[in-house]
Amino acid sequence: MQLIDRPIPGDALQRLLAARIPPALARLYAARGVTQLEQLDYRLQQLPDFTRMKGAAAAGQLLADCLQQGKRILIIADYDADGATACAVAVRGLRMLGGIVDFLVPNRFEYGYGLTPEIVELAAKRQPNLLVTVDNGIASLDGVAAAQARGLPVLITDHHLPGPQLPEAAAIVNPNQPGCDFPSKALAGVGVMFYVLLATRAALRERGHFTPENQPNLATLLDLVALGTVADVVPLDALNRSLVYQGLRRMRAGQACSGIRALAEAAGRSLDFAGHYELGFVLGPRLNAAGRLEDMTIGIQCLLSDDPAQTRRWASELEQLNQARKDIEADMQEVALNRVDLEQLGQQHSIVLYDRDWHQGVVGLLAGRLKERFHRPTLVFARGQDGLLKGSGRSIAGFHLRDALDWVSKQHPDLLHKFGGHAAAAGLTLAEADFPRFAACFEDVAQQWLQPAQLQRQLETDGTLPPHELTLPLAEALESQVWGQGFAEPVYRGYFRVSSQRVVGERHLKLQLTSADGQAFDAILFNQVDFLPDRISIAYRISINRYAGRSRLQLVVQQWQSAESMPQ
Structure with a gap:
């Protein structure tokens, strides 16, 4: 492995030193793009206003209408830690604002990802008046159309990159949608939902429903926002650092919600000095274990309950699921390492693997392990349903994984059934019979887009x-x-x-x-x-x-x- 020193811009360093930042810290900040002291001001008053996020004000008015009219709101969650925390923030926050709220999280193995027509059919049985997606929905064209056909409006809150067409939803809040000038494009799904709550509270305040003195304190939700943000591995720009800083501050002060405290207790960790390690490598994986192996409902329930005895029971179940996930992952990794031909790997720019016995919920973790070990864009597949393979990928710097899959789909329109994601991670579906052809096509694009020097770990x-x-x-x-x-x-x-x-x-x-x-x-x-x-x-x-x-x-x-x- 080659060690590379981060460059330190001299002008930025001098400004930080002039602001009396200690030299050791000033060098670190300057090397990470901090040019002025304001970028280190993590007070909540410094957050960009929700009015700058396209769709947020409209979403706030829509939700305020529902709350004041006593309409039923159903949150459609995602099955990872970001989706779980976003769901908990939505349910807790809307209830704080007086809403009648419940949630539904798809089982990934039965329904796949996002708001599908099947999920709409399942949701309709609850007789909601409004569906709200969290951490999903921006690509759910068919699902939103199915809801519309039932006269059921949909509010989409998401952060994933949109496709060429947006769903015909009642409102869309996503900083990455076209025409959105919000200064941060790095918010996780939980951060987007937090902003929607800010907009909703403001709408209710304008209508005289709350005053600044008696309005609910939404900052109490920032422990959940911090957990989802770090667990989803989104870039920690100034806004995300502020959200995480405030959430960690609550945890360290003993103000975390009962579910987070129970998760930490089950893991044998203290939150007194909690940092990104506890969020990303202790709490996040235990929450994710539910969605990977079974159903994220138990994880969301753990985050919603204020009963310590109940959250301890759920946290204990999540701890057991996480241990089972570790065992499954270890077995899969042993098989995968035996499959990787180290001599041949020197000529390859990618790793694409499939085994019929691998667990669909753990392929993303295995892809990450292999990517870290061999420093190659990696895709790992498991069997889905109806002769399809479900794949998950992780990538290295300089290779945009979603764009690579998009290139493959354009060159071979019949190959990919579905795909989505971003630069560092993506998911896809293809026919089992097409796996060899896909592996060759993906290697072709890796060979074209990556130089040998980029395959050297640094x-x-x-x-x-x-x-x-x-x-x-x-x-x-x-x-x-x-x-x-x-x-x-x-x-x-x-x-x-x-x-x-x-x-x-x-x-x-x-x-x-x-x-x-x-x-x-x-x-x-x-x-x-x-x-x-x-x-x-x-x-x-x-x-x-x-x-x-x-x-x-x-x-x-x-x-x-x-x-x-x-x-x-």
Whole structure:
């Protein structure tokens, strides 16, 4: 793996230093595109107004009508963590505003994705007056038409890229729809729904239903917004960082909803110092496990209930589902790794795999694992119904996965039954008999679009850190910030001597490292038991090891290689 230092624009760095940002933080911010202090102002008052989002005001008026007229609203959810949190935000928020609200989440294995005619038929049995999609709907042309035929209006809230034609919905709120000038195109589905609630509350306030003094505090929903935003791996632009920052602040203050607290408790994690790791790698996967293996209803119920005993039971079920998901994924990964021909891979620009025994709900995770390991755009398929394969893909920088599938569909119009997604991830359906032809076509586009240099794995670092800056206060400062997709957690590089090392937890190395100037640092290398050489060059993250009431600086080794001598 090649280590590449992030460039630091000098003008931006100087402005941040002039604003009295500490040098270590100023360098990090400048390297991540921050040019002025306002981009680090995460107060809710600084959020862009909902009036700038196309369709939001109309959606607010539509929902305000329903609320004041006592009409029944049915939320049509999606089966991932973004869809689950968006559904919980919609139900909780509309109930706070006085609405009669329920939800329906499709079983992915029976109904597939989005508002389909079949889901409309199922929803109609609930006798709603309005359907509201969350984290889906922008591509549901047939579903919206089916609802219209029943006289059932549809409000679409979504964030996915639209196709050439939009559904004939009563209102559409999606920052990525044509003609929307909202400054952030990176909102997750849960963030879009939060903005719709802001618009609805404003509409009710204009009608005298609320005053600024007695209106519900929608900020209480930001723990859910933060979870869905990080779990969906959307870019953390300034707006998303603000939403996540405020949500984490609530969690750390003990104000998370009962479901989030129960999920963390079941995982054996504290929310006192929650960050993007807890959201993306602890809570998110446990919530996603329901949608991957069974039905997301249990996950949404966990997020909606305020009964601690009930949420503990649901969180326990989600914990068991997540363990089952891990076991299934491990078995699938073993089969997949045996399928990858490392010699042939050197000539390939993509990985496309299928096994009839693989689980449809886990193929996306497997694609992500293989992409990370081999640094190739990866698509993994499992059997669906009626002779069809359901595939999920993950991609590398510089290769827009949805655009690649669109290119394949245009070159071979009979090949793909359905596809959708974005640059980094996508899903598709094709006939089982067409799998070999698709794999060849996808490899063709990968060969055309990717240069060999793009297939070399790189790790961006923030350079070397002066020893006097490598301190516990810096670790605490970094921990208080928001890091994640598009605003990467800092990674540094440096040379150290290995003073001591031992295996802990049966599969990790606990290290004592010494810098060139003689300073000693605790460090850990996860998932390795083979001892390291005496001198190493490493890429590392800075963390805090809290144990028995004490906090110690700890380096988390990301990559290492032998170093023959220490630099002077």
